[in-house]
Amino acid sequence: MNYSHWEYDSYFNSVDVAIIGGGIVGLNAAIALKRQSPALKVVVLEKGVVTMGASLRNAGFACFGSPSELIDDLQLHSEAEVFQLVERRYKGLLQLRATLGDNALEYEPLGGYEVFDDEKSFEESKQALDRFNKALKNITGEKENYVVSDSKMAGFGFAGFSHLIKSKGEGLINTGKMVRALVQKATEVDVIIINGVELNKFTEKENGIVLHTSWQDFKVKKLLFATNAYTSLLVKDIDVKPARAQVLITAPIKNLKVSGAFHYDKGFYYFRNVGQRLLLGGGRNMDFEGETTTELAITEKIQVKLEKILAENILPNQPHDIECRWSGIMGMGDGGKSPIIKPLSANVFCAVRLGGMGVAIGTLVGQEAAAMLLATI
Numbered sequence: 622m623n624y625s626h627w628e629y630d631s632y633f634n635s636v637d638v639a640i641i642g643g644g645i646v647g648l649n650a651a652i653a654l655k656r657q658s659p660a661l662k663v664v665v666l667e668k669g670v671v672t673m674g675a676s677l678r679n680a681g682f683a684c685f686g687s688p689s690e691l692i693d694d695l696q697l698h699s700e701a702e703v704f705q706l707v708e709r710r711y712k713g714l715l716q717l718r719a720t721l722g723d724n725a726l727e728y729e730p731l732g733g734y735e736v737f738d739d740e741k742s743f744e745e746s747k748q749a750l751d752r753f754n755k756a757l758k759n760i761t762g763e764k765e766n767y768v769v770s771d772s773k774m775a776g777f778g779f780a781g782f783s784h785l786i787k788s789k790g791e792g793l794i795n796t797g798k799m800v801r802a803l804v805q806k807a808t809e810v811d812v813i814i815i816n817g818v819e820l821n822k823f824t825e826k827e828n829g830i831v832l833h834t835s836w837q838d839f840k841v842k843k844l845l846f847a848t849n850a851y852t853s854l855l856v857k858d859i860d861v862k863p864a865r866a867q868v869l870i871t872a873p874i875k876n877l878k879v880s881g882a883f884h885y886d887k888g889f890y891y892f893r894n895v896g897q898r899l900l901l902g903g904g905r906n907m908d909f910e911g912e913t914t915t916e917l918a919i920t921e922k923i924q925v926k927l928e929k930i931l932a933e934n935i936l937p938n939q940p941h942d943i944e945c946r947w948s949g950i951m952g953m954g955d956g957g958k959s960p961i962i963k964p965l966s967a968n969v970f971c972a973v974r975l976g977g978m979g980v981a982i983g984t985l986v987g988q989e990a991a992a993m994l995l996a997t998i
Contacts, residue, residue, distance in 0.1 A: 624837060632813055636664050638994060639832060639841040641820050641855075643667030644676030645979055646972050647847035648803040648812075649720070649987025650994075655810035657995060663812050664841070666834065668819035672800050673917070674849055675979050678949025680868065680882075680891055680902050683717075683728065683792040685710035685981055687735040687884040688746035688767055691753060698957065700756070706959055708760045710981035711790065717799075717984040725802040726794040731881040733791030734770070737784040738934075742887075746786060761790050778878040780937035782885075793882055793893055794980065820855065823969070830968055843994055846971040847987065849952035849979070851915055856965060860954040861974045865912040867923045868902035869931075870895060872944040879935065890927075892935055898944070899936060901927050919946050951977045960986045962993060970994055 624633065638654060640647045643665045651663050671677060686694075686707050694703045718728060737743040750767045757766040770787040807814060819835040829840045846852050850863035874897055882893045890903035904923035905912045911920065924946060931941070954961070958976035965971055972990035975982060 629839075632664065632815060633837070633839040635662055636839070636841040637661040637998070638663045638843045638845060639830075640665045640845045640847055642674070642847035642849065642851075643669075643804075643814060643816070644672050644674055644847065644849070645717075645799070645803065645983030646849070646975070646987040646990065647845075648800075648807050649984050650845060650847060650972060650990045651812040651987075652720075652803070652807050652810055653988045653991035654994065655807075655812055657991065658998070659810070661998070665807070665812060665814045666818050666820060666832075667814065667816045668835075670817055674851065675949045675951055675975070676983070677796060677800050678868070678917075678947060679796055679866075679980060680893060680900055681794045681796045681895070681980070682733070682882045682891065682893065683714050683794050683980060684733050684788070684882055684884075685714065685791065685978070687733070687788065687888055688749060688753060688786055689735060689742055690884070690888045692745060692749055693887055694958070702957075702959075704756045704760070707757070709985060710978055711760050713982040713985040714980070716988070717980070720984055721799065721802045721806070726799050728792055728794050730792040733788040733882040733884065734773075735786045735788070735884045736779065736782040737786075737885075738782050740783065743784040743786075747784075750786070757790075763789055766790055776878065777880075778937070778939070779934060781934045791882055796980065799980075822855065825966060825969065842968065843998070844969045845990060845994060846965075846969075846973060847990070849973050849975055850950045852952070852971060852973045854915065856971065859961065859965075859971065859973070860956045861952050861961065862913055862954060863915045864905060864951040864953045864977070865914050865916070865918075865948050866902055866951055866977075867904055867912075867919050867927065867946070867948045868900065869924065869927055869943050869946045870900045871898050871931075871936075872942045873897040874899060874936070874939065874941055885930075890930060892931075899931070899941065901931050901935065903927070915950055917948050917950065919948055951975070951979075953977065962986060962989050964993070964997070967997070
């Protein structure tokens with residue numbers, strides 16, 4: 622199929638920046654580029670009919686790290702490194718809310734919680750709270766961000782969980798509305814968004830880059846990968862690995878007691894209310910090798926485990942029906958949880974590896990990627 626004059630001229634001719642990936646990073650980068658340099662022709666290519674990957678397939682947690690997760694991180698990284706990343710997550714959430722507004726996000730400041738069924742893990746986390754709260758005070762301004770909240774346990778109707786630690790600065794968002802609001806912001810500043818077109822490969826030339834797509838080939842001046850876990854499929858020697866997360870959600874439950882964002886088993890499981898529905902995800906630790914994949918699928922082994930936790934611990938003796946199941950693909954790496962924002966060549970750049978915290982840091986990562994690109998134009 623050949624271009625019409627109108628297709629080529631309006632969409633593919635004289636493209637200054639092509640961004641691969643229409644999720645939270647790609648759209649924020651596009652918006653920042655156009656706001657700072659309105660004359661640029663910026664095109665976002667998204668292979669899905671709607672955004673694929675993680676931006677529309679996550680749990681909608683506005684979170685920045687539970688106590689046991691931070692303890693695990695401190696086994697591999699210095700305290701300065703760990704809390705620098707926590708600060709980026711916290712400031713990223715503030716920037717996301719400032720960019721789109723709480724109403725557009727359906728932001729709910731209900732707090733985040735970590736639930737425990739292991740006494741040793743709880744005691745270790747409890748002993749670290751003073752240290753963590755001192756570090757977080759300089760970031761959030763909250764004197765006691767983490768507090769033991771065992772007294773709230775009965776009100777949620779749980780069984781089998783023995784302890785609860787609350788994180789005051791966390792909440793919930795509607796990620797579907799987040800992406801739609803980002804698309805609207807991008808459209809308002811004349812970003813061109815093309816859905817259903819996949820980049821198969823790219824060829825660097827002296828005067829630009831040729832994109833070989835599932836529809837047609839065309840040339841651009843600059844290229845930004847905002848494809849997170851999928852980046853390794855097109856870019857060699859980059860420390861990004863896919864990590865699949867499986868999720869289920871119930872039909873509406875009458876008198877649902879659960880309210881807020883909950884982490885369990887060092888963050889390998891997580892659950893929340895979505896109105897009167899209960900969303901539960903995780904289980905990657907049951908099969909790390911099998912879940913290191915870009916295949917958007919679900920597995921019986923992990924779904925059975927999720928159903929067991931749901932029935933025995935979260936909604937004990939409460940009838941519920943599973944309405945929907947899905948999976949999303951996170952971008953992890955061996956070199957740490959910090960994002961990779963760097964040039965790959967003179968005209969090719971990346972902003973990837975969100976470490977499972979795309980909602981928290983995606984806005985800042987996109988804006989920093991835009992600044993990196995603009996410095997070369």
